[in-house]
Amino acid sequence: MDNIISVRGLVKRYGRREVVAGIDLQVRRGEIFALLGPNGAGKTTTVEILEGFRRRTAGEVSVLGNDPDTAGGAWRDRVGVVLQESQPEPGLSVRECLALYAGFYRAPRDIDETIALVGLTGKAGALGTRLSGGQRRRLDFALALIGDPELIFLDEPTTGFDPSARRAAWEVVAGLRRLGKTIFLTTHYLDEAEHLADRITVLSAGHVVAEGTPRTLGGRDRMATAISFTLPAHVQAHDLPPGLGTLTGPGPGGSTVLHSESPLAHLRMLGDWALSRGLDLPDLDVRRPALEEVYLSLTAPASTKDQR
Numbered sequence: 001m002d003n004i005i006s007v008r009g010l011v012k013r014y015g016r017r018e019v020v021a022g023i024d025l026q027v028r029r030g031e032i033f034a035l036l037g038p039n040g041a042g043k044t045t046t047v048e049i050l051e052g053f054r055r056r057t058a059g060e061v062s063v064l065g066n067d068p069d070t071a072g073g074a075w076r077d078r079v080g081v082v083l084q085e086s087q088p089e090p091g092l093s094v095r096e097c098l099a100l101y102a103g104f105y106r107a108p109r110d111i112d113e114t115i116a117l118v119g120l121t122g123k124a125g126a127l128g129t130r131l132s133g134g135q136r137r138r139l140d141f142a143l144a145l146i147g148d149p150e151l152i153f154l155d156e157p158t159t160g161f162d163p164s165a166r167r168a169a170w171e172v173v174a175g176l177r178r179l180g181k182t183i184f185l186t187t188h189y190l191d192e193a194e195h196l197a198d199r200i201t202v203l204s205a206g207h208v209v210a211e212g213t214p215r216t217l218g219g220r221d222r223m224a225t226a227i228s229f230t231l232p233a234h235v236q237a238h239d240l241p242p243g244l245g246t247l248t249g250p251g252p253g254g255s256t257v258l259h260s261e262s263p264l265a266h267l268r269m270l271g272d273w274a275l276s277r278g279l280d281l282p283d284l285d286v287r288r289p290a291l292e293e294v295y296l297s298l299t300a301p302a303s304t305k306d307q308r
Contacts, residue, residue, distance in 0.1 A: 002029040003062075004151055004182045005050060010059035012045050019045050021206035022059065029150075032173070032183040034193040037203035038299050043186050044155075046203070050184070051081055051153055064151060077105050080144035080152040084159060086136075088128025094139055095124045098146050105147035117179075118142045118172055134165035141172050152176060154185045158192060170195060190292040204299045218294040225263040225288055227270070229281040230255045241273045255283070 005027035012020040020042040027033040037043045048054035049061060052068035052075075061067060066075045089097050095111060102108035115124050118138040123131060128139055137157065144152055154173065158166040166189070173196055176183060187193055193200055194214040202210040202217070210218045228251050231237070237248045237256055244258060244266060251257035260266040263286060274281055 003027065004029045004064060005033075005184070006060075006062045007046075007050075008060040010046065010049065010061060011057045012042070012049065012054070013057045019206055020049075020056075023203070023206070023208045025201060025208075027182065027184060028199075029182055030177075030180055031198040032177055032185060032196050034185045034187060034197035034200045035203065036187070036190075036193060036200060036295060040205075041203040041299070042206040043203055047153060047155060047184070047186060051079065052076070074106075077107075077147055078150045080147060080149035082140045082144045082152065082154045082157055084156040086140055088131070088136060088139060090129060091127070093125050093127055094120055094131070094142070097128050097139065098142055101143050101146050107148060108146050109148045111146070114142050114145050117145065117175060119168070134161060134168060137161070137165070137169060138172065141169075141176075145176070149181070151182045151184065154183060154187075156187055157185070158187070158189065166192070190290075190295055194291045202295065202298050209298050210294075214291055217291065218298050220289055220291065220294045223289045223294075224259040224261050225286060227258040227260055227263060227267060227284070227286050228255050229258075229270070229284045231281075232279055235279065241269050244269060244273075 003026045005025060007023065007025040009022045009024065010020055011018065011022050023042075023046065025046075035043050035046065045054060049056050050063055050068060052063075052071060055069055061069075063071070064075060064078050068075075089100065092100065094115060098111045098114060102111060112121075112124070115121055118141045120135065120138050120142065123135060128136065131139060157173070158169045161169065170192070173183060173185075185193070185197060197214060199211070199213055200217050201208055212218065215221050230253075238245055240248065247260060247266070248256050248258045258266060258270070267286065270281070
């Protein structure tokens with residue numbers, strides 16, 4: 001695969017404090033890559049090094065074939081950045097903001113096409129300072145896109161959004177993927193990472209603790225599936241077929257939860273047993289471990305893990 005970002009042994013120290021402790025990363029061209037981790041994990045430092053805004057202590061970094069420490073203006077034209085917080089230019093409309101930023105690039109995108117891409121056509125003449133929070137975020141996306149970059153960094157792009165605005169922002173990000181852009185995403189929303197990312201890397205205390213797709217991260221695809229249901233009042237867990245009763249335990253609200261590594265076989269056993277007795281299990285639910293559960297396990301302090 002064509003790696004658009006390659007990081008080997010990246011270290012960043014502030015005095016004696018090591019914030020990034022020798023991490024490796026690879027980001028493939030055309031993918032959405034998510035970097036996750038709790039506050040203080042080293043995410044922001046890592047991203048700022050990749051963007052060329054902070055110098056590393058040690059390690060090798062290549063972004064679009066260049067070292068961000070020494071890359072020039074031509075390299076900068078190929079990179080777009082959406083910061084976690086920003087303010088629109090005072091006194092300028094959406095179109096005027098984009099025209100101003102377009103002047104910074106050698107070959108900018110068409111202004112009206114970019115406005116349409118982020119869904120702001122109806123607000124092109126509105127002052128940036130008069131936009132809603134969600135609309136301002138769309139403007140941020142447009143400003144990052146106007147230089148027609150190959151690589152876009154999205155730093156917590158939907159922080160503070162209501163659910164509707166977050167979904168709209170996801171549609172914009174999906175549109176960037178269709179344009180062939182490579183996206184480097186940081187977010188604290190696990191559903192966002194699961195919905196958008198092709199691959200995820202998790203940092204904790206400056207170290208990479210897991211890598212994978214949303215489905216496989218931390219061995220998620222191999223973890224036991226939870227099959228939950230509520231038994232009729234006159235039936236107990238020990239009445240279940242042999243082989244199922246030992247896998248069950250109490251669940252919330254009086255339900256029963258069966259933890260299975262062979263969910264299809266166990267579902268069939270459960271269904272056949274219920275049908276043979278004329279029983280209904282109307283709230284039957286089958287669920288893999290949520291990405292959030294896996295993430296919290298991966299990033300828990302060592303003392304917490306020892307207690308599990």
